[in-house]
Amino acid sequence: MPSIVATPGQVCSDVAALWCDSETPCHFLNRQCCLIGIAFSRTTYRRVRAAEELGLAPAEAEEAAKHLVANVWGGYVAILGDWSNGPMGVLVDPSGLLPVYLLSTSEHVILTSDPLLIAEAGGLETPVSYPALHAHLLRPEQRHRKTCLEGIDELAPGSLHLLARQGLQIRRIWHATDFLPRMPIPAFTDYAAQLKELGAAVLQSWSGMFGRASVAASGGVDSSFICAALAHSGERFDCVTLATPDPSGDERIYANRVAEWFGVRCVERIYDPAFYDPSRSSSRGLPRPARRSFQHILDALLVDAMADLGASVIYDGNGGDNLFCFLHSSAPVADRLAAEGLGTGVLRSLIDMCHITGCSVPTMVAAVLRRRLGKGTRESWPVDASLLTCGTDAAYSEPLVPWLSPLGISGSGKRDHMVLIMRAQNHIHGLAAGPPRFSPLMSQPLMEFCLGVPTWIWAHGGRNRALARAAFAQELPPAVLARTSKAGPDSFVRQIFAVNRNSIAERLLDGLLAANGVIDRHAVEAALRTDERDDNSMFGRILDLLEAENWARSWTR
Numbered sequence: 001m002p003s004i005v006a007t008p009g010q011v012c013s014d015v016a017a018l019w020c021d022s023e024t025p026c027h028f029l030n031r032q033c034c035l036i037g038i039a040f041s042r043t044t045y046r047r048v049r050a051a052e053e054l055g056l057a058p059a060e061a062e063e064a065a066k067h068l069v070a071n072v073w074g075g076y077v078a079i080l081g082d083w084s085n086g087p088m089g090v091l092v093d094p095s096g097l098l099p100v101y102l103l104s105t106s107e108h109v110i111l112t113s114d115p116l117l118i119a120e121a122g123g124l125e126t127p128v129s130y131p132a133l134h135a136h137l138l139r140p141e142q143r144h145r146k147t148c149l150e151g152i153d154e155l156a157p158g159s160l161h162l163l164a165r166q167g168l169q170i171r172r173i174w175h176a177t178d179f180l181p182r183m184p185i186p187a188f189t190d191y192a193a194q195l196k197e198l199g200a201a202v203l204q205s206w207s208g209m210f211g212r213a214s215v216a217a218s219g220g221v222d223s224s225f226i227c228a229a230l231a232h233s234g235e236r237f238d239c240v241t242l243a244t245p246d247p248s249g250d251e252r253i254y255a256n257r258v259a260e261w262f263g264v265r266c267v268e269r270i271y272d273p274a275f276y277d278p279s280r281s282s283s284r285g286l287p288r289p290a291r292r293s294f295q296h297i298l299d300a301l302l303v304d305a306m307a308d309l310g311a312s313v314i315y316d317g318n319g320g321d322n323l324f325c326f327l328h329s330s331a332p333v334a335d336r337l338a339a340e341g342l343g344t345g346v347l348r349s350l351i352d353m354c355h356i357t358g359c360s361v362p363t364m365v366a367a368v369l370r371r372r373l374g375k376g377t378r379e380s381w382p383v384d385a386s387l388l389t390c391g392t393d394a395a396y397s398e399p400l401v402p403w404l405s406p407l408g409i410s411g412s413g414k415r416d417h418m419v420l421i422m423r424a425q426n427h428i429h430g431l432a433a434g435p436p437r438f439s440p441l442m443s444q445p446l447m448e449f450c451l452g453v454p455t456w457i458w459a460h461g462g463r464n465r466a467l468a469r470a471a472f473a474q475e476l477p478p479a480v481l482a483r484t485s486k487a488g489p490d491s492f493v494r495q496i497f498a499v500n501r502n503s504i505a506e507r508l509l510d511g512l513l514a515a516n517g518v519i520d521r522h523a524v525e526a527a528l529r530t531d532e533r534d535d536n537s538m539f540g541r542i543l544d545l546l547e548a549e550n551w552a553r554s555w556t557r
Contacts, residue, residue: 033064037076037098037431038209042445045201047209048072061089065160065173069094073444074205075431077111080160087164094158094174095444096400097430101287102161102168103152109163114433115149115287126152128552130516135396136288137388137518137548139381143400143425147287149555154287156401176403176421179451180414183339188460191453192470196232199225199471202443203315204233210438213237214311216302217266218487219254221465222320222441224480228472230315231262239266240305240314242298244492251487254480261477267308269301271492278500278507281550285433289551290426293543294493299435306436318439319424323450324465325458326420328357330367331413332456337368338412339454355462380404380419386541387523400425413455421447494532497539501528504546512552519545 039048061081068078068091075097080089090111092100103110103118110118118124129150136148146153155161158174186194203226207213213230217223217239230237241255252268259266275297282295302314336349354364381399403418428439453467460466469481497504505528513519524545527538 034079035076036079037074037093039072039074039076039093040205042071042073045205047205061087061162062160062171062173065089065091069158069174087162087169090155090161090163091173092155092157092159093444095442095447096157096425097428097442099430099432100155101147101152102155113431114285115147115152116285116433118152126150126555128512128555129396130518131393132396133289133548133552134388134518135393137545138383138385139397140290140384140544141423141426142381142397143422144288144396145398145400146396148289149287152287154400158401172402176418176451179448181452181454185339185454185457188457188467188470191457191467192473195449195467196471198445198449199229200233202446203229203440204235206438206440206443207233207235210313212311213313213315214240214306214309216314216316216437217241217255217258218251218317219258219480219483220251220317220486221324221468222317224258224476225320225468225472226315226317226440227258227262228475232472232475238264238309238311240269240302240309241266242269242271242301244271244489246491248491249487249489254483257477258480265309267305269305271297271301271489273492273496273499275300276496276500278503278546279550281547281554283547283551284554286551289548291547293547293550294489294496302437303435312436314437316429316437316439317441319421319428319442320468321465322420322424323441323447324468325417325450325453325455326464327413327416327455327458329416330364330371331416332459333364333368334371335413335454336456337372349456349459352456352459352462356459356464384541386538387520387527387545389517389520414451417451417455493543494539497532497543504528504542507549508542508545511549512556513545513549518548
């Protein structure tokens with residue numbers, strides 16, 4: 001039974017905060033601050049449990065929000081202000097690891113981390129918004145402020161939302177641009193040492209909350225960083241790795257090398273097409289169909305392995321490529337040229353990016369010049385209109401966080417880095433309802449640090465995510481540090497498409513997306529007939545539409 005953990009009284013109507021997990025406690029730090037979730041001190045990296053630890057004196061909501069952002073981190077929402085006099089302030093921590101959704105009715109303002117609770121607790125309808133769903137499918141890598149449920153918006157992380165009789169006012173408290181690089185630039189080795197200590201402190205803090213962890217290990221940079229950070233901080237953990245039956249998606253040899261290096265167990269699980277259910281939504285209970293259609297199989301395999309290992313949480317490296325600035329462009333060279341002028345440093349970065357991208361020096365020079373002239377940048381959120389009907393209301397396409405509004409960084413590599421981090425927002429696992437997975441790399445201290453590292457530092461020595469590799473270079477096997485390739489479940493996904501083609505066709509062509517004008521039925525019919533083994537096949541897009549269809553049906557009674 002859901003619990004109402006905060007009822008701050010009359011504002012413009014009854015305000016209730018609903019939270020999905022009884023283990024996500026509500027702490028009234030003082031009469032003007034209710035903190036829900038998990039918060040750690042920025043100085044001790046220990047959990048904040050009382051107002052005395054926080055040093056938060058009664059203050060206006062905006063002052064209190066600034067104090068919290070500067071002094072704590074974690075996955076939390078704070079309800080601030082003198083509730084008896086209004087307005088009430090709601091601050092979502094900058095990481096977004098505890099998402100907060102808002103629904104306003106004529107009688108209530110409801111805040112929740114789990115949209116399912118809205119219907120369960122209040123008997124309110126949560127219909128699908130098909131214009132918002134269309135906008136989501138046009139830009140699936142962008143997390144929108146409006147969810148795909150009618151009337152339910154997501155509150156922007158790092159912003160204070162003031163609920164007053166006059167309506168909702170939003171004030172940005174945390175600014176991504178505040179953490180961009182400043183001169184002088186530290187040495188690469190200094191950056192690496194800082195990242196090592198910060199990564200270990202962050203993982204130790206989370207492990208103190210969750211207990212023994214299993215790491216979803218691939219032997220790649222991101223999951224290996226998590227393993228090394230846990231080992232460095234003395235935390236116990238094990239590994240679990242998933243593989244396809246064929247070599248194209250089999251990373252077990254690398255995952256086992258990591259496990260053997262740290263002397264921990266590594267449990268293996270194999271993708272089996274028989275486990276795939278074409279009528280099941282992997283995004284069930286979420287306010288948008290942001291997960292891939294086959295992820296319910298990953299969830300089941302990971303949970304099964306976690307039980308074998310006696311773990312209480314699964315850490316994944318989701319968002320690592322984005323956080324660790326995996327750019328594949330001329331941006332790092334152009335950034336260094338702008339910061340230092342033409343010199344040996346720019347030439348080194350030029351060679352580094354040629355190694356990473358595989359292009360020639362003349363090609364890279366031309367790309368740098370185009371970028372400097374403002375001609376080499378790409379659309380931040382390219383539209384994928386394939387298999388969809390034309391047109392959508394632009395009001396549904398507003399990004400969740402307004403990071404890109406400053407014009408001073410237009411065309412820079414740091415803008416590209418921020419776009420990368422924003423693209424990870426739909427794919428991280430936080431403290432809300434869902435599988436027992438958690439994405440610790442997106443924690444606020446790591447995010448702020450990585451934003452402050454110049455783009456060319458991440459490409460040092462001609463290796464992508466070089467700083468993340470260097471942070472634990474002495475604590476990881478050389479074969480893992482040198483690895484640049486990555487496997488994936490592509491062959492498995494093609495197989496489930498082929499096996500379930502008829503069921504998929506039936507659900508899509510006679511489903512809610514077709515009935516509500518979201519998909520182009522004739523284009524979908526043609527795409528369903530293509531050979532999934534063909535590189536031009538749209539099997540991936542079809543499966544994303546199937547996930548949206550199944551998600552919409554899960555919310556339709």
